[in-house]
Amino acid sequence: MGPTGVGKSSFIHNSVPPDLRAEVKVGHGLQSETSQVQPISWDTEDGARIKVVDTPGFDDSRAGVTDTDVLKMIAEFLIKQYKGKESRLTGLIYVHRISDTRVGGTSHRNLRMFQKLCGDESLKNVVIVTTMWDKVTTEEGKQREQELMSSDNLFRPLLDKGATMMRHDRTPESATNVINYLLKKEPTKPQIVREIADQKKALEDTAAGAELHSEIRELLRKHKEEMETLKAEMRDMMRKELAEERDRMDRVMAKLLKELDDLKRGLSLCVLLVTDPPPVYEPTSDFPAPETKCVVHCSKLLRLVKYYEASLAHAHPDVPISVASCTIHFADAVERSVNGIGYRSSTLKSVLASEDTYSLQQFMKVDPYPRTFTHGTWAKARHDMEIVINDIEAILSTYRKPGFADRFRNGKGIKRFGALNAILESTKEVATDMATMVDWWTPITDAIGNVEDAAQHKRGGTSFPDSTVMVSLTRIIRALDAYCEAYTRCPEDLHEAALGISL
Template identity: 35%
Template structure:
């Protein structure tokens, strides 16, 4: 017996001449109970049995305990005698960790106090540490209550193994001199008919599992507390960002306020009203004229947008103030893409004003919401094609579609060159509250 990587398979192969798999990778080799072929030691016929440690990566401790207990119970029912139990521990270990302690406790519970005289605790890899260190560790392992003292007091034999054949033979020879013994787990499962959880080893295992579960719960609670702290810090960071943005906005508003006041005074002095068209009796049966405007011949192929806007503005000056016929019902439906009364909004296609040169060699397209409304409703809103914004107030146009009234509201854009964005937002907000 012993934890994995303590040299169980290597010891058995040396003592019996077997070829059990020796674990050299991270995965343990002995995932099952492995008896050797019978071999002779003097006149006695011997079988060594390799058992998995209680720290296997492929099986749980409960599965390992059940496996060992069932094998030993089967030996007891068949009358096969047990001469002893060999427990291997690495003397090279700097610490007796939880895995080693768990395997030690399970070893003591499986054997029981009465069978400890048939137990040998082998300090393996003795030759791999200095004499002073190994002797100090042997003394501590023998005399400490949390290590092997109880087993030694009950009769267990502690011996060093240096990896030599003679050392392995000496350990077997010592055990073969002992009287055969029944282990505590054998008596509990066969004579007393106990279930494995009721045996001494089962109780220790349940206690170990409960301790580990409690440790995991504490770790989970610690992680939950850390997560809550992270979430609290995240909320504080978000609040700090919001406060920072609010203060920056207030600073920006303070900086914009003098300019906005001047703009308001200028607009109020200009007396620009919100224009509302309420004529909803325009006939929809009339076809609109082509929205094509002729502009003078352009001498330079690379005319700027400002030049184009100026010439186009002059060209359409005659159309401003004159109503064109509104779009027919079918064409308006296509532009607005109405799908039925269940639609709560429209996908509006923004049309373009087609501006042609006199020689028809080049056509330019100028996108404008005002042009769109003029085309659809036959209205006469002013259209600006220069770099300066033209729509500075909300302009409303009413018309009909399918016998139902429709109102278009043309608002200033947020890229307006004449008004700050905050003022445009307030303008739209007031309009939506009282259209």
């Protein structure tokens, strides 16, 4: 990569075996030559296949191919290669003219785009190749090279993070030198591929896309300013000239707006989908009805606590208090989860009725509630019960020490021991029920996750991803409703059972 006319194609011309040189077109004159991403490959003697890829530079003054086109071509090429899996990217080359006395805006722009496409992690696979050494004296060249290497807004940040700088003197030897250096590198995945293929970002949301987006916006802003100036000058100029100038500006503006629109439209779906077919989506089977034993067992536990409260009051007042408060906290958490799930279930119903992927995506994005919250409610309740169980077990172990029976001849200790054991057993029963409910939620949260993936995959589309997704969604909603119904009385029942316990 690199700006127009720096010698990218010439470099490739020098890298390929002699019989392929005719295929590499080197520019003549000032016009930019390369307007496509052009791979060229050959087999080495030891059986490896090398593929070198020429790219057009980012250059907003070029006619026909916009910078957005260039970005799309590069991104699509990299993603196809990555998904094709037979290619491994070992090197990225940025070409710069050592003969440039000053580094202009286009060079900075190209360098910025290059950095955003690569990302820091791939910089160790980067070589900055300097060309046109025959146009400078050795002294000049060396001095400029030093400047380029040490300047904070040029190559220094790249070199600091693992990039290398190498000279190319227009000979096959120096080009081969660069290629061989890169072939030894561990393959890398550039940032744009990570963003689009792995993180499923839209082109305009990638680092490179965002960079281009803000540049186009900046150009538009400048243009609007120029238009304003033009309007002011209109009064002094002849009409014809003005009209021509205004037409020219209108054309530029239209081009920029179209480019912005193009960028927003992203990569062609065929690249994203044809090479990466959506996973076959299997609808989840219907979910079993949620267990309600937990409420029954919790009520029983509270009754036990109430029954034994007086006998434990003197020696172990903490036990009834912690068991009861844990149960009441649980009842409150269930109340919140039932309300939340009820609300989400009705939202999901309207999403399902609309069959609109975007609403589904939005729902999943802004509302991870059913996924995490209710599952978390039960997991936390079970965890709290485990703590209570451990505490009671710790107390009971002191009762089991030798000599215990002698110290409590009057039988009070024996009674307490019995009470603690009964409460412990009942608490364990409740903890087991809670674990069952955690397990009950797991396939449902997984199913929601799968629907979410399917919805994500359908980026850009409007109708629902798949009819099987609708089936799953229906089953999920049914399960959420069944949960609400099963647990809607839980808080009330438990509060009632807890009446009379002095918390």
